[in-house]
Amino acid sequence: MPSLPGLLRTSSRPLTAALVIVTGVGPIATDSYVAALPALQVSLHTSAAVAQLTLTAFIIGMAGGQIVFGPVSDGLGRRGLLLGGAVVFTLAAALCAVAPSGPFLVAARLVQGLAAGSGIAIGRAVVGDAYPPAEAAQRYGTLASITFLGPVLAPAAGGLVLAVGDWRALFAVLTGFGVLMVLATMFGLPETLPVTQRHGGGLGATVHRMRDLAGDWSFMRHVAVQCLVVCGFFTYIGGSSFVLQEVYGISEGTYALVFAVNAVAMAVTSMLFRLTVGRVGAVRLRLTGMIASSVAVAGVLVCALAEHQGPGTPPLAVVWVLLTVLVGGMGLTIPSATTLAQEAGRRSRGTAAALQGGLSFACGALVTPLTGLLGFGTLLPMAGLMSGFFALAMLLLALLRGAADAGVASSTSRRTMRETSGYPHSRDHG
Structure with missing residues (x-):
């Protein structure tokens, strides 16, 4: 019977579908539940401000997750952080589904946003690691085209869930999406940053x-x-x-x-x-x-x-x-x-x-x-x-662009002067 590591993806190239899942989580976890905010407010006996704060907390978490975990991945590697972020996202979504109060839900959404942000930043870094510049650019375009459809598809998907359930059912679905993120990372995203290319994982190195x-x-x-x-x-x-x-x-x-x-x-x-x-x-x-x-x-x-x-x-x-x-x-x-x-x-x-x-x-x-x-x-x-x-x-x-053109012109001028003055070409570093 093969061991668990043998079941995991060992190719150096990440699956595009897996990258779409980990980088496209933001619109799904944001736009799919916006329509449920009024019902959430009533259900938790909280204010409209607290209900809206559950959305704000997730957005703040996404920004913070990108800023914090992107640099950390340069020191510790990509895959472990991606897998950890997917697990945390899943657990946070489950906590959201059973949240007993508004403040509890706000805190859980903040954690969920941090995990989602880590996947967005590290997923982009994985593309740069795994592909040469021209192919990486094409991959960025693919991820962008699919991600941009999120604001269209997510509200519709959320509406279907709300037609048969309540806002807690939405977070149950997001929990399932988190499980999909875990599986996508395990089987579709190999480590793309070798140990020899890492820059140190301490706080000082990250800063x-x-x-x-x-x-x-x-x-x-x-x-x-x-x-x-x-x-x-x-x-x-x-x-x-x-x-x-x-x-x-x-x-x-x-x-x-x-x-x-x-x-x-x-x-x-x-x-x-x-x-x-x-x-x-x-x-x-x-x-x-x-x-x-x-x-x-x-x-x-x-x-x-x-x-x-x-x-x-x-x-x-x-x-x-x-x-x-x-x-x-x-x-x-x-x-x-x-x-x-x-x-x-x-x-x-x-x-x-x-x-x-x-x-x-x-x-x-x-x-x-x-x-x-x-x-x-x-x-x-x-x-x-x-x-x-x-x-x-x-x-x-x-x-x-003007500064770049001026720099090129200046470099060309210096090269021409050296060549006409008898300097050998090997000394031209302009």
């Missing part, structure tokens, strides 16, 4: 890796651009439901259709990224995505100004198309930014994934309530915020 990459502008420039883009995108996520329902009077069902169509557009463009990145390159695809989104948000701003200055409201169809282009552009931008950042931070891939995912997620979470604070009676606050963030992202990208 050093984070400081190293945080101070490396060749890496952080990609993170900075992505953070600005994500801020614009999360402004849409946080404000569009209020704005479109208030300005256009659409129902929750109609808004769900708008959101679903836009999410499908993002999934399609992220798959387009996978198919074209080998020929076009991540740099050009990121620029294409950012230009598409920036033009779209500028169009939304024009519509908002027209609404503000005139008596009529621009047709919903026009705004919907523009928002679809905005979201579709993100399907090129996000996997491109992931590819570029992971390549620039390849010496510490777990830390790179943690900083990229954690910082951009934190920035997005911070700007999400801005539209509510500034008002959603018109399109203008949301459109102005989105336009501002994307304009800053495009400006930063232009400055970075």
